[in-house]
Amino acid sequence: MADADHPHTLGEHALVTIERIGELRKATDTSRQRFSVLLSEIDDQEVLVFALLFRDAGKEAAARIQMPAGAQDAVEFLISHRLDLSDAVRGRDLDDPVTARLLADAIGTIERLKLLAVLTYAETAASHPEATIPWRLEQLWRTYLVAQRELTRELETDRIQDLPQSLAAGAEFVKGFPVRYLRARTNGEVEVHLKLYELSRPTGVAVQIDRIEGAYKLTVVARDMPFLFASLAGAITSFGLDILKAEAFSNSKGLVLDTFVLGDPKRTLELNPPEIERLEDLIRRVGLGKTDARRLLRNRTQADPKKRSFSPQVRFDSEACDTATLVEIVAEDRPGLLYDLATVFSSTGCNIDVVLIDTKGHRAIDVFYVAHAGGKLSPELQATLREKLVAAC
Known part of the structure; x- marks a missing residue:
């Protein structure tokens, strides 16, 4: 059923989010064009659509159709972390370095950050009145940049010191x-x-x-x-x-x-x-x-x-x-x-x-x-x- 965050039923909401992804490819305003560029940089856009369509049932659905392991991991990540960026927008101080580190630790790679940012864009664009969307997208973009800069910084600063036990000897x-x-x-x-x-x-x-x-x-x-x-x-x-x-x-x-x-x-x-x-x-x-x-x-x-x-x-x-x-x-x-x-x-x-x-x-x-x-x-x-x-x- 519909609620305050999702004015559509869950089934309708999933379809609307996918529709927003399709519209993003033709975006003309600045607030959306930035996310359009991110979308163009995503290799496996089908993973994004799959996660939006199936939501919590996506993990089982991906396994059932024998989706490749890498794609299954991406779907599971998007479903498990779909609120990370929106929660940071609502409840985190984006100027606090701790926020950047927490986001980077949770998301892991720049490629996954792009997927998550576009998914959050679709959820935002499908869930809120048009008049409030530009402001919300500006906050989402700012959050994306905070995480992106931290993940880029870590390419050089965070080096492997201790090896996970799951790795092979040697x-x-x-x-x-x-x-x-x-x-x-x-x-x-x-x-x-x-x-x-x-x-x-x-x-x-x-x-x-x-x-x-x-x-x-x-x-x-x-x-x-x-x-x-x-x-x-x-x-x-x-x-x-x-x-x-x-x-x-x-x-x-x-x-x-x-x-x-x-x-x-x-x-x-x-x-x-x-x-x-x-x-x-x-x-x-x-x-x-x-x-x-x-x-x-x-x-x-x-x-x-x-x-x-x-x-x-x-x-x-x-x-x-x-x-x-x-x-x-x-x-x-x-x-x-x-x-x-x-x-x-x-x-x-x-x-x-x-x-x-x-x-x-x-x-x-x-x-x-x-x-x-x-x-x-x-x-x-x-x-x-x-x-x-x-x-x-």
């Missing part, structure tokens, strides 16, 4: 990685990385390529060295593949774990399976410093800034942590963009500690934690980097 190699590493991965994935780590010990690098839904996942475990991340990105680009997502983690022992989700627009790997082994060999040689990525890309066409559909945005945040500077870049995606950006950092003597890359359509959202001479970037170096990064876009 998983000590993950110590020093960002806490996000464990939040965003299953124990099975950690075990795969452990095997790669063991394979890397004799030579210094191990590589694995897996087919995933509509794409390929490249995982690299290696010893850190200058230009490593840029070189790996360059090697991928030279193969004609698109980098859809990427994460790069390192620890104080010089161990690097890089993962890339790759698009295969020319179906090179699909139609020619031996090319997978050739790509693995190329990445292995690049990871050992035996192949120079610059030579692989020497004949590529340079990007024309005049053809950009929007201007790149570069943001520096030196308050995010004590040891490095957060650099966020939003730019039009193109082949070789990640290689060019990472090369800018490495060529100016910067050390890339953490990388989180996402691409939606033609829009790349790249987050780097970068240090120079063991500390944060100076204002002068930030100015130099800004100019070079914008030019590289």
